[in-house]
Amino acid sequence: MVQHYNIALLGATGSIGMQTLDIIRRMPERFTLVAAVAQSRWQELAAVAREFGARRVVIGDARYEQQLRDALADTDVEVLVGSEAIEYVASTDDVDMVVNALVGYAGLHPTLRAIESGKRIALANKETLVVAGDIVMAAARDKGIEILPIDSEHSAIKQCLEGEKRESVRNLIITCSGGSLRDVPRERLADVTPEEALQHPQWSMGAKITIDSATLVNKGFEVIEARWLFDMSPDNIKVVIHPQAIVHSMVEFKDGAVKAQLGNADMHTPISYALLYPDRALEANTPFSMLDYPMLTFSDVDREKYPALDIAYEVLRRGGTAPCIMNAANEVAVAAFLAKRCRLTDIVATIRYALDNATFVERPTIEDYDRVDAEVRTLAESYIGQLNY
Ligand code: NAD
Numbered sequence: 135m136v137q138h139y140n141i142a143l144l145g146a147t148g149s150i151g152m153q154t155l156d157i158i159r160r161m162p163e164r165f166t167l168v169a170a171v172a173q174s175r176w177q178e179l180a181a182v183a184r185e186f187g188a189r190r191v192v193i194g195d196a197r198y199e200q201q202l203r204d205a206l207a208d209t210d211v212e213v214l215v216g217s218e219a220i221e222y223v224a225s226t227d228d229v230d231m232v233v234n235a236l237v238g239y240a241g242l243h244p245t246l247r248a249i250e251s252g253k254r255i256a257l258a259n260k261e262t263l264v265v266a267g268d269i270v271m272a273a274a275r276d277k278g279i280e281i282l283p284i285d286s287e288h289s290a291i292k293q294c295l296e297g298e299k300r301e302s303v304r305n306l307i308i309t310c311s312g313g314s315l316r317d318v319p320r321e322r323l324a325d326v327t328p329e330e331a332l333q334h335p336q337w338s339m340g341a342k343i344t345i346d347s348a349t350l351v352n353k354g355f356e357v358i359e360a361r362w363l364f365d366m367s368p369d370n371i372k373v374v375i376h377p378q379a380i381v382h383s384m385v386e387f388k389d390g391a392v393k394a395q396l397g398n399a400d401m402h403t404p405i406s407y408a409l410l411y412p413d414r415a416l417e418a419n420t421p422f423s424m425l426d427y428p429m430l431t432f433s434d435v436d437r438e439k440y441p442a443l444d445i446a447y448e449v450l451r452r453g454g455t456a457p458c459i460m461n462a463a464n465e466v467a468v469a470a471f472l473a474k475r476c477r478l479t480d481i482v483a484t485i486r487y488a489l490d491n492a493t494f495v496e497r498p499t500i501e502d503y504d505r506v507d508a509e510v511r512t513l514a515e516s517y518i519g520q521l522n523y
């Protein structure tokens with residue numbers, strides 16, 4: 135008997151969302167799409183609902199509600215609007231698994247609601263764990279739920295840890311392709327355009343994570359994500375540059391053995407691993423051949439060029455609301471950079487400003503996180519507003 139899951143897909147029109155739909159499409163005996171969520175792309179959302187026979191859809195931005203209703207008027211798909219509705223579709227009784235592929239802080243409450251409702255969770259939305267990893271992991275433990283990572287590095291680490299004892303592990307080693315600006319010298323970073331920063335050499339992803347990869351904020355977030363998913367001390371989480379993006383991450387054991395997970399840079403593998411775990415059943419799009427990669431190289435991160443990585447370790451050690459502050463300032467600054475309202479290097483400057491000026495709460499509740507997130511958004515906007523760019 136194979137396990138079948140009814141899925142609520144949050145972020146159905148995005149990069150991870152569309153690849154998840156691809157897997158659902160290829161494995162109808164394993165998955166049924168019950169609910170789909172998108173922010174503004176109502177036409178794509180309506181098409182998804184029709185193709186997969188979804189029972190309900192949520193559009194985040196209320197301005198598109200009427201178009202979506204009209205587009206689905208001849209169906210019995212239930213149309214819902216706004217953030218409360220996203221939490222609702224992550225919690226209904228007819229859903230077994232929530233795939234969270236939203237971007238940013240918006241993913242946090244739906245993750246918590248899915249945990250409270252006892253759903254299996256495949257998590258792409260790393261910001262959930264960056265902001266509130268303490269609360270999220272405690273809630274998952276209470277409910278006996280395992281959070282299955284979609285992020286390729288964490289999927290790799292999970293695969294390397296299968297069958298191993300926790301106490302045998304010395305270090306987690308997260309690989310980093312270096313992002314779109316790895317060949318751009320540090321002195322030029324301030325002049326990089328969004329168009330240039332959006333050209334990732336290895337992965338085709340949403341705009342926000344592509345910029346996060348260019349600044350290495352993404353890698354810093356992945357260190358925080360690993361700290362929570364695998365309960366590791368920050369001292370035992372290392373980052374290494376690996377431009378070919380073939381080794382997706384590694385685990386170093388105390389006896390000197392190192393396990394690595396390799397494969398093509400194709401998110402279908404980590405997504406299907408999370409969806410099907412503990413099975414492996416999806417046929418790879420392109421078989422992997424070592425012979426295509428006779429040279430795999432590794433090097434240290436240039437900490438001067440990429441200060442965001444050290445800031446991530448620093449906020450992780452500081453704890454409390456510090457990671458939440460970093461995340462909110464980054465979200466605002468990345469949006470401003472994409473809108474050409476600030477320079478790439480202002481992203482880290484905004485994060486530093488917010489860390490110096492926002493309210494710090496040592497043992498935050500979820501309400502504290504909401505409050506600090508909102509406060510930092512205002513702070514960051516005003517900081518960027520006075521930059522005179
Ligand atoms: P994306 O921008 O391509 O897609 C985001 C999706 O979420 C879209 O469907 C959008 O409509 C929806 N959405 C965003 N904000 C929303 C809101 N407030 N309300 C309702 N819907 C909303 O992003 P992506 O690249 O697919 O990334 C999704 C998440 O997965 C991010 O947290 C990212 O860091 C993580 N991730 C992505 C990749 C990748 O290859 N793309 C790899 C690892 C991790």
Ligand code: MG
Nearest residue numbers: 285286287356
């Ligand atoms: Mg990743």
